[in-house]
Amino acid sequence: MSIRPYRDIYRRKSRQIMVGNVPVGGDAPITVQTMTNTLTSDAKATIEQVIACAEAGADIVRVSCPDEDSTRALKEIVKESPVPIVADIHFHYRRGIEAAEAGAACLRINPGNIGKEEKVKEVVAAARDHGCSMRIGVNAGSLEKHLLEKYGEPNPDAMVESALEHMRILQDQDFHEFKISVKASDVFLAVAAYHGLAEACDYPLHLGITEAGGTRAGSVKSSIGMGGLLWAGIGDTIRVSLSADPVEEVKVGYDILKTLGLRHRGVNVISCPSCARQQFNVIETVGMLEERLAHITTPMTLSVIGCVVNGPGEARETDIGFTGGGKGTHQVYIDGSQAHRLKDQKIVDHLVELVEEKAEEIQAEIDAEKTALDSKNSTATSAAE
Incomplete structure (x- = not known):
């Protein structure tokens, strides 16, 4: 009987994109991300938190841009940050355009709430003009209405279909500098969706179990969900979502990668x-x-x-x-x-x-x-x- 070497992890082959100066996908190391929880409009507090996360090992840091005050502050945040900054965009497509103009390295959009296809195309154009990559961020809690009507509830097929629909929008614009996530707070749902997406495309995948909980429970839930995916060779960049200091997210992220022998730090x-x-x-x-x-x-x-x-x-x-x-x-x-x-x-x-x-x-x-x-x-x- 032939037994696969028990330590070997064969990573899924994906294309590589750049988030600022950080490669994601391909043969690049799996990167660790986190997200600030300060008011982005408070540039000083946000910069301090970004620096603390970078010192803990974060390769990429995401900041939320819910309003014009946030995108105005983003220019200073980007300038002072030692790592690439991802702008998190929801509901208002104009924030995505403003974030690209402010120097964000990547724009994260949520297909379920960004608006009509024409608005997505405008955000894509801004990303191209300003050298941004993008992330299609599908979330089980905010799927599009037509998919909920079709499937009756959030399920893996609905999440993958959402991702592929928006993938085609970007591809139709001849834009390929993007990664994709299909997050859910339910570990089984998230893992099944990621397996389906991994088979359906070759774009880099951003892993996460969203809204995982507090430090202890959230770390366990994230480790089970993302650990299983990483062990299967799926995942090019990760974010551990905890109701805690973002620095803790970075530490847990490295602990997951370290345990699997995928990356070592400290x-x-x-x-x-x-x-x-x-x-x-x-x-x-x-x-x-x-x-x-x-x-x-x-x-x-x-x-x-x-x-x-x-x-x-x-x-x-x-x-x-x-x-x-x-x-x-x-x-x-x-x-x-x-x-x-x-x-x-x-x-x-x-x-x-x-x-x-x-x-x-x-x-x-x-x-x-x-x-x-x-x-x-x-x-x-x-x-x-």
């Missing part, structure tokens, strides 16, 4: 839940480590295990490992090998120091590999010329 802490066998306070230690290592963006792994049952085994697979031992003396591992012993009172400070040193070492290796690759590409280009 320290991946592997830790046990703790039990009566623990030889130090695992939960307290992990909490302090996560806080003090949050500034590290270099991808690396740290295992923190309370006893010797699984500790040595986990340590063999991580960059830095720490296993609890008897009489307040524990074992530190580096690159899978025993390095030295460590007493209780020095655990957090010592591990932070080791991780920071290891991160610098790993980053230097990454930079060296990138330099070598750039040099090789440059040489090949020169030879071809």
Whole structure:
């Protein structure tokens, strides 16, 4: 019997578009998005939140543009943002045109409420004129009236049909710089719709379980829905929708990608839940480590295990490992090998120091590999010329 390699994820082949300077689709890394919850008209507050999200790792940030005050502020927001800005447009097609003129990298329109086809065409023309890409954002909660009448309720077929109808409008305008989403708060509905859309077109797909809930429940729901799709190779950019600080959305997004081995950023802490066998306070230690290592963006792994049952085994697979031992003396591992012993009172400070040193070492290796690759590409280009 032939068994598919259990770690392999074969990504769906899609065309690639650009959101500002960020590639989406094709062989580009899966990008992480979030959305501000400040008043967009308050440019200062919105810029501060955009910067915080970018520092947390957001590749793209979306802002809502419900009125003229918002699109007026957008020009300053775009100018100060370190990442591409997507303008979220609902109901008023003129806001889409204004957002394109203000420098938005992408326009998100909702087919269910943007208006007649002629209005969509005007938004498409503005996007083309100003170098914007677009997102067709279908949502189960705002499907077009004729589709609800046809299907009786929001279902996967209705959502895919909505997406394809608006895809054809953009294609008729010879506009192909767009991605598509078919979001629902119901995980089963969203997942089925995305599977149907993935088979129906080759455009990049923006994944999301909309209105997922608060931090804990929403993270679980998003992880189940998007995790299953990503595991199936579906999805080119993701947004975790939480009733929480947008920075939390970015963190959860990376955790989902990190768990599937699709993208790595920062320290991946592997830790046990703790039990009566623990030889130090695992939960307290992990909490302090996560806080003090949050500034590290270099991808690396740290295992923190309370006893010797699984500790040595986990340590063999991580960059830095720490296993609890008897009489307040524990074992530190580096690159899978025993390095030295460590007493209780020095655990957090010592591990932070080791991780920071290891991160610098790993980053230097990454930079060296990138330099070598750039040099090789440059040489090949020169030879071809």
